[in-house]
Amino acid sequence: MTSLCHAGRMTRTPSDADYRLLVENVLDYAIFMLDPTGRIISWNAGARRIKGYREADILGRNFAVFYPAEDVAAGKPVRELETAVAVGRLEDEGWRIRQDGTRFWANVVITALFGADGELRGFAKVTRDMTDRRAAEQALSDRRRLLAHMVEAQEVERRRIAWDVHDDSIQSMVSVGMRLQLLAGQLPAEHAAAVTQIDDAVRGTIGRLRDLIFRLQPPEIDEDGLARVLGEHLAQLGIAHTLSYDLAAEPSQETAITLFRICQEALTNVRKHARASTVDLAVVAADGGIRVRVTDDGVGVGSLERLPHGEHFGVIEMRERAEIAGGWLSIGAGRDGGTTVEFWLPAVGL
């Protein structure tokens, strides 16, 4: 008789029939028994779902039928039973074969079952199909590898552009500037002034190209660590600043570079457009990743929409970098009407 009373407390202990019902109907696990030689002597709904065999087709057969031929040849099924007997239990993850010959990635636990007399009665075998989880893990690790390659490729490309600008554009401008100054020295004053103006324009361009090279150069995170590289970058801004950095471990190379590049872009915007007197950079561990906030007290986010066309790309690039890395980025109001750039990156490799 089955009855429940007082707050759901069971009034009786389950019978053997209850246990059989439980085991037979579990769908997510293949639960079955082997005799001491490895022959299958029971089957459940989960075993049928995962492995494909009907009870009548599998009872009496050796459990080695679930293993790939190479594992059988290597004696793995026999060894697993021996281990279970020796230490009581064995857990394994690996490929197993369904009735239709397809493979699935299995988590397997084999427990040796001894009677009260200490004699081996057989084995309990519980198998889970981990194929989906394995595929998800694989996809995640593929994505991380891809991200690492992409960040690396971007940095290599930036370095190449930086050296191209250095070796070609700047050198040409420098020699033109020197020639113009020589020329100005040889011309009558009224013409010399015009040439000097051209030379000023050339020198302005050289300065901007040098800034470009500086921004393109890869940060030396490898040698100095992220906190120091960020600190040095802030110091070069020429604006009062604070840096709070609270991470337990150094992030992976690609995460560190992504984080640095976004900060660099945000701080370039502060320097060029915000007319801020202070900027605060905070890097903290949050939600299984890293949250970064760049806050200034400048003229505010409204001005960002009025940026010249090309500068919008800075904002787009920041957001793209964060999203490609699996994170997010948002821009909002900062202190005293200034701007806040906030982003989060998953802590790959932490």
Add this chain to the structure above:
Amino acid sequence: MTPLTVLVCDDDALVRAALRDVLTAEPDLEVVAVAEDTDEAIAMAERHEPAVVVLDLRMPGGGGTRAAAEIGTRSPRSRILAFSAYGDARSVGQLQRLGVTEYLLKGASNAEIVAAVRRLGVST
């Protein structure tokens, strides 16, 4: 008055020629040789023992730091003016340890270049 002897080292042909002309235009300076890579810079410094070497930091064959170290032993009285398009704090630090004290970014005016060469020449 004997002019100050100068060696010009730059791998960019246009910059090299412009530097030579800028320095030659000054009556108290004499460009005794030009070099277009690191090995040539070292060889020319050893041969001419110039008072001043104007040295590009980024050149084929090891660049300015190697040239500065070699010139320091082969022509110890030569003083070096480092001349670079990019202010790399690390290589500047390395050069300082090699005794290079004058450093100009490319884009400096002709007058600044000439003044730096004279300053170095005077101190030899």
